[in-house]
Amino acid sequence: MSRTLKLNNGHQIPIVGLGTYKSPPGDVQRAVKDAIDCGYRHIDCAWFYENEVEVGEGIHEKFSDGTIKRDDIFITSKLWNNFHAKNKVVPMLKESLEKLKLDYVDLYLIHWPMGFKESSPLLPINEGASAYSDVDYLETWEGMEECVNLGLAKSIGLSNFNSEQVDRVFKNCKIKPVINQVEVNPNINQKKLIEFCKKREIVVTAFCPLGRSNYAGRPGFPTPTIFDPKVVDIGKKYNKTAAQVVLNYLVSLGISVIPKSVTKSRIAENINIFDFQLSDEEIAYLNSCNKNQRCSPQTDYADHKYFPFNIEF
Numbered sequence: 461m462s463r464t465l466k467l468n469n470g471h472q473i474p475i476v477g478l479g480t481y482k483s484p485p486g487d488v489q490r491a492v493k494d495a496i497d498c499g500y501r502h503i504d505c506a507w508f509y510e511n512e513v514e515v516g517e518g519i520h521e522k523f524s525d526g527t528i529k530r531d532d533i534f535i536t537s538k539l540w541n542n543f544h545a546k547n548k549v550v551p552m553l554k555e556s557l558e559k560l561k562l563d564y565v566d567l568y569l570i571h572w573p574m575g576f577k578e579s580s581p582l583l584p585i586n587e588g589a590s591a592y593s594d595v596d597y598l599e600t601w602e603g604m605e606e607c608v609n610l611g612l613a614k615s616i617g618l619s620n621f622n623s624e625q626v627d628r629v630f631k632n633c634k635i636k637p638v639i640n641q642v643e644v645n646p647n648i649n650q651k652k653l654i655e656f657c658k659k660r661e662i663v664v665t666a667f668c669p670l671g672r673s674n675y676a677g678r679p680g681f682p683t684p685t686i687f688d689p690k691v692v693d694i695g696k697k698y699n700k701t702a703a704q705v706v707l708n709y710l711v712s713l714g715i716s717v718i719p720k721s722v723t724k725s726r727i728a729e730n731i732n733i734f735d736f737q738l739s740d741e742e743i744a745y746l747n748s749c750n751k752n753q754r755c756s757p758q759t760d761y762a763d764h765k766y767f768p769f770n771i772e773f
């Protein structure tokens with residue numbers, strides 16, 4: 461059975477989930493089925509990933525063959541930036557639910573604190589501030605609360621919110637956020653933000669937990685620590701890969717992780733991380749890798765009023 465963390469509303473989130481960003485429609489359906497067969501009970505989706513139909517097909521095949529029931533699996537989706545107006549939130553969740561062919565999601569997240577105009581491209585690059593909307597994410601949060609009240613989402617949460625933004629929602633909400641999903645890997649271990657969220661009973665989920673191994677060598681991006689020879693050596697001691705060492709380290713921080721893979725052997729590898737314990741010295745080494753360098757920095761939007769990464773954490 462998959463291990464879980466308790467959320468502040470009594471629900472549980474499985475610690476390891478399958479990421480689906482850039483999982484091609486042709487592969488993701490099989491990847492979801494492989495993951496469920498390997499014991500995953502948590503799939504991380506988003507409207508923005510444009511593959512929710514195929515993710516849903518994979519999940520439904522596993523309902524049909526009797527491997528799981530709806531109650532056994534935790535499904536997350538996210539509201540994209542162009543739809544922050546309060547009256548767009550429920551319709552956008554309904555759109556994701558229709559694609560996934562589900563009646564509810566377990567978790568719905570505001571994908572980013574900053575909003576774009578509905579008419580803007582999904583990732584406006586050259587338009588500057590004219591592409592932005594100034595909808596306050598507190599207004600968006602009211603729409604998120606409606607999702608819970610309508611039974612369309614069991615829990616709601618945030619993604620890419622900094623500490624001040626988390627606190628603002630926390631202090632002005634009727635329904636508390638249960639999760640803040642942010643980038644966490646040894647290059648950016650987010651210890652301060654994790655502690656800040658923990659004090660408010662908000663669990664952190666780590667995206668890019670492997671530091672996007674496919675970004676290795678890309679100019680301007682940190683080298684993923686799964687390629688660090690010392691981390692590879694630590695893995696050898698436990699008969700584990702560097703990816704397993706990194707995921708085990710992240711889980712030891714009290715957070716959940718959503719590694720993405722469409723490769724069956726890696727999908728299996730990434731959940732087989734609970735049968736070893738790193739030594740204090742090994743954890744100290746992984747802690748020392750922290751340099752606050754992101755692989756998802758979104759600097760194109762650094763001038764947005766709600767850009768989250770202009771403060772320390």
Ligand SMILES: NC(=O)C1=CN([C@@H]2O[C@H](COP(=O)(O)OP(=O)(O)OC[C@H]3O[C@@H](n4cnc5c(N)ncnc54)[C@H](OP(=O)(O)O)[C@@H]3O)[C@@H](O)[C@H]2O)C=CC1
Pocket residue numbers: 478479480481482504505571619620641642666667668669670671672673674686701703704718719720721722723726727729730756
């Ligand atoms: N809320 C947000 O703003 C964001 C959320 N996310 C979510 O987090 C998930 C994970 O982040 P993501 O950006 O995908 O990056 P990850 O850190 O999960 O890295 C994914 C890459 O690592 C490869 N990989 C997977 N397992 C292994 C392994 N065991 N050894 C070596 N390489 C491996 C994958 O290749 P392959 O598939 O070919 O096996 C893929 O190229 C996303 O898929 C998405 O669901 C991500 C970014 C932002």
Ligand SMILES: O=C1CO[C@H](CO)[C@@H](O)[C@@H]1O
Pocket residue numbers: 481506571755756757
């Ligand atoms: O979920 C996501 C996947 O990665 C993208 C590129 O870094 C992000 O924009 C997005 O938030």
